[in-house]
Amino acid sequence: MMMKKDYLIWIAIKTGLLSGVIAIFLCLIGMVEVFSKRDVIEKIITLGDFILLATAVSAGVIAARATSNPEQQKQPLKNLIAGALAGITTGVVIAAFIGLSQQINLRSVFLSASPSLFDLLTFKGGTNWIWMYPAIGMAAGLLGTILFLLPEKFRQPITRAIFITFLLALFSGLFRVVMINQSDNIAKAGKYLFGQTGLTLSGAIIFFVAVVSISMFWSAESTNLQKGFARIPKKGQTGVRVVVFAILAYMVLMLPQVSGPFIAQVIVIVSLYALMGLGLNITLGFAGLLDLGFVAFFAVGAYTVGLLTSYGIFGLQHVSFWVAVPIAVLVSMMFGAFLGLPVLGVRGDYLAIATLGFGEIVRLLAGSDFLAPFFGGPQGIIGIQKPCLGTLGEFVRVDVPRICNGLEFAGPKEIYYLAVASAILIAFIALRLQRSRLGRAWMAIREDEDVAEALGINLIQTKLLAYMLGAAFAGLGGAIFTVLVGSIFATSMQLIVSINVVSLIIVGGMGSVPGVIVGAIALIGLPELLREVSEYRFLFYGAALIMMMLAKPEGLWPSQATLRELHHDDSGEDSEIASTKSSQAKA
Amino acid sequence: MSILNLDNVHTYYGNIHALKGISINIEKGEIVTLIGGNGAGKTTTLRTISGLLKPREGKIHLNGDDILKYQAHEIVYKGVSMVPEGRGVFARLTVLENLEMGAYSRNSKEELSRNMERVFTLFPRLKERRTQVAGTLSGGEQQMLATGRGLMSNPSVLLMDEPSMGLAPVLVELIFDTIQQINKEGTTILLVEQNALMALSIANRGYVLQTGEIIISDTAENLKKNPTVQKAYLGME
Ligand SMILES: Nc1ncnc2c1ncn2[C@@H]1O[C@H](COP(=O)(O)OP(=O)(O)O)[C@@H](O)[C@H]1O
Ligand SMILES: [Mg+2]
Numbered sequence: 001m002m003m004k005k006d007y008l009i010w011i012a013i014k015t016g017l018l019s020g021v022i023a024i025f026l027c028l029i030g031m032v033e034v035f036s037k038r039d040v041i042e043k044i045i046t047l048g049d050f051i052l053l054a055t056a057v058s059a060g061v062i063a064a065r066a067t068s069n070p071e072q073q074k075q076p077l078k079n080l081i082a083g084a085l086a087g088i089t090t091g092v093v094i095a096a097f098i099g100l101s102q103q104i105n106l107r108s109v110f111l112s113a114s115p116s117l118f119d120l121l122t123f124k125g126g127t128n129w130i131w132m133y134p135a136i137g138m139a140a141g142l143l144g145t146i147l148f149l150l151p152e153k154f155r156q157p158i159t160r161a162i163f164i165t166f167l168l169a170l171f172s173g174l175f176r177v178v179m180i181n182q183s184d185n186i187a188k189a190g191k192y193l194f195g196q197t198g199l200t201l202s203g204a205i206i207f208f209v210a211v212v213s214i215s216m217f218w219s220a221e222s223t224n225l226q227k228g229f230a231r232i233p234k235k236g237q238t239g240v241r242v243v244v245f246a247i248l249a250y251m252v253l254m255l256p257q258v259s260g261p262f263i264a265q266v267i268v269i270v271s272l273y274a275l276m277g278l279g280l281n282i283t284l285g286f287a288g289l290l291d292l293g294f295v296a297f298f299a300v301g302a303y304t305v306g307l308l309t310s311y312g313i314f315g316l317q318h319v320s321f322w323v324a325v326p327i328a329v330l331v332s333m334m335f336g337a338f339l340g341l342p343v344l345g346v347r348g349d350y351l352a353i354a355t356l357g358f359g360e361i362v363r364l365l366a367g368s369d370f371l372a373p374f375f376g377g378p379q380g381i382i383g384i385q386k387p388c389l390g391t392l393g394e395f396v397r398v399d400v401p402r403i404c405n406g407l408e409f410a411g412p413k414e415i416y417y418l419a420v421a422s423a424i425l426i427a428f429i430a431l432r433l434q435r436s437r438l439g440r441a442w443m444a445i446r447e448d449e450d451v452a453e454a455l456g457i458n459l460i461q462t463k464l465l466a467y468m469l470g471a472a473f474a475g476l477g478g479a480i481f482t483v484l485v486g487s488i489f490a491t492s493m494q495l496i497v498s499i500n501v502v503s504l505i506i507v508g509g510m511g512s513v514p515g516v517i518v519g520a521i522a523l524i525g526l527p528e529l530l531r532e533v534s535e536y537r538f539l540f541y542g543a544a545l546i547m548m549m550l551a552k553p554e555g556l557w558p559s560q561a562t563l564r565e566l567h568h569d570d571s572g573e574d575s576e577i578a579s580t581k582s583s584q585a586k587a
Numbered sequence: 588m589s590i591l592n593l594d595n596v597h598t599y600y601g602n603i604h605a606l607k608g609i610s611i612n613i614e615k616g617e618i619v620t621l622i623g624g625n626g627a628g629k630t631t632t633l634r635t636i637s638g639l640l641k642p643r644e645g646k647i648h649l650n651g652d653d654i655l656k657y658q659a660h661e662i663v664y665k666g667v668s669m670v671p672e673g674r675g676v677f678a679r680l681t682v683l684e685n686l687e688m689g690a691y692s693r694n695s696k697e698e699l700s701r702n703m704e705r706v707f708t709l710f711p712r713l714k715e716r717r718t719q720v721a722g723t724l725s726g727g728e729q730q731m732l733a734t735g736r737g738l739m740s741n742p743s744v745l746l747m748d749e750p751s752m753g754l755a756p757v758l759v760e761l762i763f764d765t766i767q768q769i770n771k772e773g774t775t776i777l778l779v780e781q782n783a784l785m786a787l788s789i790a791n792r793g794y795v796l797q798t799g800e801i802i803i804s805d806t807a808e809n810l811k812k813n814p815t816v817q818k819a820y821l822g823m824e
Pocket of ligand 1 (some may be wrong): 625629
């Protein structure tokens with residue numbers, strides 16, 4: 001079927017208009033301006049430029065895809081025209097926006113439409129330079145189309161290289177700091193590759209080329225390499241694995257020493273969210289029971305440790321952290337049962353509302369004046385004793401910390417070990433649980449409660465265990481959180497924490513243990529590391545969730561069951577009848 | 588000896604009086620069918636026996652033991668297993684995992700592999716497809732899987748809810764042949780059906796259920812000749 005010319009043009013223009021509007025949106029919410037303070041490639045392209053360019057490149061890709069007919073071969077000329085046109089349109093829309101802004105004051109409505117934004121967009125040249133936008137747009141659109149037209153063999157390494165180089169650029173400040181603190185040569189290499197906020201030009205080129213070549217080499221050779229590995233005798237294979245494991249373990253152990261407290265703290269936060277995620281993954285991912293008040297268990301764990309170990313006025317017992325943690329986990333489990341019991345028969349939307357209420361009640365009670373004599377009310381609980389490996393000195397009096405004779409987990413660099421070890425341990429337990437009899441019972445309940453019950457699964461017991469174990473994991477997270485910050489305030493236990501946990505599970509892949517870890521890194525780690533992103537955290541979440549739903553509904557690292565469900569091929573009834581007949585004939 | 592006995596059972600959904608005092612008796616080794624039109628209360632009867640619904644009145648005995656005192660998940664341990672209406676297979680799990688789930692109430696490894704072997708002998712198709720996801724099986728295969736899963740707990744009584752629903756005639760025949768085979772191997776069967784002709788062709792006795800009441804009970808032979816049954820359920824004038 002021939003595609004009509006004007007139809008093609010219309011698609012291209014429509015795509016360009018859309019991406020232009022998105023670009024304007026990004027400008028008007030202040031994102032472009034904030035992001036342009038950070039470089040992707042030093043002195044050449046800022047993050048702000050990058051996202052604007054990205055809109056035009058995507059316009060090119062989308063226009064090219066929309067104008068190619070899947071049954072026929074690719075039609076390079078048509079696609080290139082469409083891609084270029086889409087890119088130009090994007091540029092024209094942005095240019096029009098700049099032109100308009102010179103005529104009327106947009107700032108009265110849009111706070112971010114500031115003069116500095118337009119200085120940035122016009123290269124401080126008023127309207128003199130805005131003709132560049134359609135030109136750059138066309139180039140970007142063509143780039144997108146070319147990416148689309150490239151054969152898979154080249155496209156994949158290139159897109160991968162762009163993505164990885166971009167990630168390295170985002171974190172280049174961190175790499176630089178880490179490398180500069182090393183021996184001379186490493187420090188030099190660090191300065192050569194990484195700039196203050198972005199890659200150096202040479203760094204960008206080196207990484208890009210390296211990723212492209214490794215990636216192409218890998219796709220050509222991976223089967224051979226795997227075969228080669230399989231040919232190594234069993235002992236050798238185990239040896240290789242042990243060495244790889246040892247290197248990984250060493251890196252995990254050394255990381256806080258080389259990276260400094262900031263990174264350590266980020267990893268602690270990610271681990272704590274991973275703990276909560278692993279907990280909610282039991283209730284929601286395995287057993288299919290929604291819980292929107294999950295932060296309550298985190299709070300219970302935190303308050304229990306706080307009350308048991310604090311040397312402040314609300315401290316009750318002055319026990320050590322190691323005694324308090326198991327108690328905190330047990331108390332969290334009790335709260336899990338306490339929440340689970342009343343909502344056992346509740347399903348679906350009602351469950352969401354009920355658990356949401358539970359989370360809010362716990363927060364409000366903990367922060368209330370009514371219970372202030374016990375929980376400190378709005379003042380919170382302060383003076384929480386840091387964990388101590390060794391002997392802890394006697395409690396002298398209120399507000400005087402006890403002395404630790406031994407290793408004290410005083411700051412993020414030490415608590416890192418506690419948090420990471422807990423996350424690994426709990427991930428391991430979660431994996432074991434998933435494969436256990438209990439795990440199968442949860443799965444059956446998630447799929448069909450009535451059938452599960454008829455198969456002999458005790459619904460009450462199984463559901464309660466899901467709530468209790470989920471709560472236990474979150475409680476452990478709360479316990480570690482308390483000693484990290486040294487105090488607890490009810491205001492830290494907001495609903496948004498629960499929502500973050502649900503989001504990270506969805507992004508990672510519902511019911512998948514590695515997915516929880518990946519989700520925690522993507523949704524918690526990235527915004528923590530990139531201050532610029534964290535200003536737009538919820539926009540970022542929303543975009544991530546929508547994109548996941550559209551492009552990868554199974555999550556970043558899906559569980560087996562989800563993967564199978566979403567990518568199956570149906571077998572027809574007709575073929576079945578035919579083969580049944582033939583097998584009957586044989587019999 | 589009576590293996591399953593329902594005596595004057597009344598079951599409600601809220602105010603809806605779904606079973607109005609039904610009595611059913613099944614002897615060990617029998618195939619008994621419960622036939623009736625849509626909404627007659629057939630599924631309700633099976634759900635009541637398997638404990639998913641609690642009757643307001645009446646008694647249910649299994650091997651002389653009053654089973655109303657047990658909860659649904661305990662009843663499977665007493666030797667009752669249900670193949671639910673519309674199969675109810677776990678769509679996201681493989682055939683093998685579905686079957687293992689059916690053996691949830693059984694702990695021994697040997698028993699599991701013995702039952703698995705039995706199911707695969709009855710349904711060679713399932714063996715071929717054991718690593719396939721249940722949701723991608725065809726209707727007939729899903730019915731085989733649901734039946735196989737029901738057998739994995741090694742029940743003495745198997746409750747089957749409309750196994751012929753939505754299947755092509757050849758497949759119905761295949762399933763019904765297997766039901767007879769299962770029965771020959773010693774399992775008592777309560778077969779709920781709308782397809783009265785097929786059900787009566789393999790059953791020893793039958794009950795006719797209409798709006799929550801048993802209106803006729805007789806041997807299968809007699810039921811086939813019964814004018815009411817012929818008119819209402821066999822499509823004969
Ligand atoms: N969950 C339910 N809530 C209320 N009424 C129900 C429910 N399930 C079934 N019923 C009613 O109970 C009666 C018997 O239903 P059912 O046992 O499913 O019939 P059958 O299996 O013979 O088609 C019907 O009138 C039906 O509407
Ligand atoms: Mg029914």
